[in-house]
Amino acid sequence: MGFQLGRLLIMLGLLLVGVGVVVLLAGRYNLPFGRLPGDIVYRGKNSTVYFPWVTCLLISALGTLILWLLNRR
Incomplete structure (x- = not known):
């Protein structure tokens, strides 16, 4: 253990x-990580809402590829 x-x-x-x-x-x-085309930014009068949609997809794809390569035997 x-x-x-x-x-x-x-x-x-x-x-x-x-x-x-x-x-x-x-x-x-x-x-441009976090500022890729497709990332959603909403700017209001007193607030900003930011969702890095494409950045999340890119990180997920890279992580999946790395884990797949490490677990291949």
Whole structure:
């Protein structure tokens, strides 16, 4: 049990490091993550509602591809 938990924590840590690197690179190179065509933005008088629809689909597709590649045996 302890070995599996440790392995899971290491994998989650590596995943967080990977996400952090992507966020840093996206900010540095001005990549349009979160501002892709198809992302919904509603600006009212006193509020803004933002739903990154296409960004969510892209992240989901990339995550599915990565998990599929890792689980292939």
